[in-house]
Amino acid sequence: MHTPVTIIGAGLGGLTLARVLHVHGIPATVHEAEPSPAARAQGGMLDIHDYNGQLAVEAAGLMDEFRGIVLEGRQAMRVLRPDGTVLVDKADDGTGGRPEAQRGELRQMLLDSLPPGTVHWGHKVSGVRALGSGRHEVTFADGSTVVADLLVGADGAWSRVRPLLTDVTPEYAGTAFVETYLFDADTRHPAAAKVVGGGSLMVPGEDGKLIGAHREKGDTLHTYVTLTESLESLDFPDPATAIERVARKFDGWAPELVALITETDTAPVLRPHYGLPTGLRWDRIPGVTLVGDAAHLSPPDGEGANQAMLDGAELAKALAAHPGDAEAALTAYEQEMYVRAETPIDDEFLLESLFGDDVPQELAATFTAVREDMP
Numbered sequence: 001m002h003t004p005v006t007i008i009g010a011g012l013g014g015l016t017l018a019r020v021l022h023v024h025g026i027p028a029t030v031h032e033a034e035p036s037p038a039a040r041a042q043g044g045m046l047d048i049h050d051y052n053g054q055l056a057v058e059a060a061g062l063m064d065e066f067r068g069i070v071l072e073g074r075q076a077m078r079v080l081r082p083d084g085t086v087l088v089d090k091a092d093d094g095t096g097g098r099p100e101a102q103r104g105e106l107r108q109m110l111l112d113s114l115p116p117g118t119v120h121w122g123h124k125v126s127g128v129r130a131l132g133s134g135r136h137e138v139t140f141a142d143g144s145t146v147v148a149d150l151l152v153g154a155d156g157a158w159s160r161v162r163p164l165l166t167d168v169t170p171e172y173a174g175t176a177f178v179e180t181y182l183f184d185a186d187t188r189h190p191a192a193a194k195v196v197g198g199g200s201l202m203v204p205g206e207d208g209k210l211i212g213a214h215r216e217k218g219d220t221l222h223t224y225v226t227l228t229e230s231l232e233s234l235d236f237p238d239p240a241t242a243i244e245r246v247a248r249k250f251d252g253w254a255p256e257l258v259a260l261i262t263e264t265d266t267a268p269v270l271r272p273h274y275g276l277p278t279g280l281r282w283d284r285i286p287g288v289t290l291v292g293d294a295a296h297l298s299p300p301d302g303e304g305a306n307q308a309m310l311d312g313a314e315l316a317k318a319l320a321a322h323p324g325d326a327e328a329a330l331t332a333y334e335q336e337m338y339v340r341a342e343t344p345i346d347d348e349f350l351l352e353s354l355f356g357d358d359v360p361q362e363l364a365a366t367f368t369a370v371r372e373d374m375p
């Protein structure tokens, strides 16, 4: 089988690329390892920013559909001290630039916008090899192959396409999330529900510890406990021990905050963070490039999905702008993508984007300290 634009991975980056190509009349095929769109829960709520993710949604022509899946009120934001006193309690007045949507609904929105048959499910890439003249052969786990004129790795952290461009692989970043879920929180976990409020909660502590939580659809509280520790120290034998040991790290914190850990309705999920080196670049290799985490994985900082979508949109726009000259398109795309990926979001800009222009001094100082505590 021979395909013109071959995208590996139906995450937000790969699907945005396929959609924006479609908007420009360029056909693409997406090969995805998972057997179906419903094969796996897609994770939590994502805030889609007006300075990156929303630009991609606009390029995809899906702003109305996006507004339809935005969760009302979820841009509310609370920041507390570990003892439970409130530093910031900002309501969602509907004017913020970071509307929240469930990741699964965002992915489905993109899938629904593609011509039927664009995504080939259950196609796990096991190998890739250069054929010369910019063409590549992709081999799947079932032994089948495709030849790509233009190959795009949108296959995330452990990309099978990346080795065509660089030998660099992700390394443990020194931080991890422990994730918990509290369901029907208003009735079943009222103190925790109250402390989270209507949107997001952030409670920075010392030594790189932080409790973050979101109120997702259906009064579900999704908590991300950040720990800054070695991987070995996070080797928990069973869920009950994990809950107990993680909770112990928050001794002395307000009970309603610790409840976000101890009252979990699911086994806690440990998610170590991996990253590629900041500033990773590669020599231009004809016929292949990367988008999203495959290109610039970093520990979760609230930008990864937004950046993956923008990469997808920008690559599609570059291909549309250089008909018949894929190399010029890839060069233009990569040069801009490198700069986007290696330029940290300015602290002041981020604080304003999160809390408006009236940021309490203590919050700004705490925020900087948290960033400095991170490895």
Ligand SMILES: Cc1cc2nc3c(=O)[nH]c(=O)nc-3n(C[C@H](O)[C@H](O)[C@H](O)COP(=O)(O)OP(=O)(O)OC[C@H]3O[C@@H](n4cnc5c(N)ncnc54)[C@H](O)[C@@H]3O)c2cc1C
Binding pocket: 008, 009, 010, 011, 012, 013, 014, 031, 032, 033, 034, 045, 046, 047, 123, 124, 125, 126, 154, 155, 156, 157, 158, 159, 160, 177, 271, 291, 292, 293, 294, 300, 301, 302, 303, 304, 305, 306, 307, 308
């Ligand atoms: C816990 C957590 C919370 C996060 N929160 C946020 C947030 O709030 N905001 C934000 O912007 N970002 C967030 N991120 C980062 C964000 O999830 C990623 O940056 C984003 O998903 C990258 O998108 P992607 O399309 O590049 O890759 P992915 O989403 O990883 O998609 C890759 C796709 O490729 C498929 N694939 C992988 N290997 C193969 C193969 N061999 N063959 C075929 N298909 C393959 C996968 O199944 C997957 O569907 C978070 C990350 C984590 C871990």
